[in-house]
Amino acid sequence: MAMRFLKIPTLAFLMVGLSGFDFDKDxxxxxxxxxxxxxxxxxxxxxxxVVYATNINIAEEASRFGLENLAPTSNSSGSTIDQLKYADRLYKWNQLVENFLVKQHPTKAMKIYxxxxxxxxxxxxxxxxxxxxxxxxxxxxxxxxxxxxxxxxxxxx
Known part of the structure; x- marks a missing residue:
């Protein structure tokens, strides 16, 4: 009788194994x-x-601008040519600042999963x-x- 009882679970496990049932996945x-x-x-x-555009906080944008566009420094030699070169660099930097301030609603791309x-x-x-x-x-x-x-x-x- 005990042998007959063991045949049923054995057959059940054998059929599950042959059916391709994957215990790990399920x-x-x-x-x-x-x-x-x-x-x-x-x-x-x-x-x-999802990738979408969002407005950038002006402080975040100003911080990034400051890192990417360092203010020019003056040479201490004081020669006229050095002063003219510094004035030219300062003018170009001021143009960049002005363009930055005119920009409306800077955005950045965000990605979420x-x-x-x-x-x-x-x-x-x-x-x-x-x-x-x-x-x-x-x-x-x-x-x-x-x-x-x-x-x-x-x-x-």
């Missing part, structure tokens, strides 16, 4: 931390990306977060249309 359980990370990253990379992975070492897993608005292609840079990241997938190891 349960989100992976053999190593590296494999779980790679799977989470592959899942993240298969999500959508619909998916992200976060590592939780105590639980030995990577959590997959997803923003449905981005993933579904309805995201807009407006109140109520940005969506939010929600846990949707687990990659355990």
């Amino acid at each position: 349960t989100g359980l992976f053999t190593s931390k590296a494999e779980a990370f790679e799977e989470c990253e592959d899942w993240k990379d298969s999500g959508n990306v 619909s998916r992200m992975c976060e590592y939780e070492p105590k639980e030995k897993l990577f959590v997959g977060y997803e923003n449905k608005k981005i993933q579904d292609g309805v995201w807009k840079d407006e109140d109520g249309m940005r969506g939010r990241m929600v846990k949707v997938k687990y990659f355990r190891y």
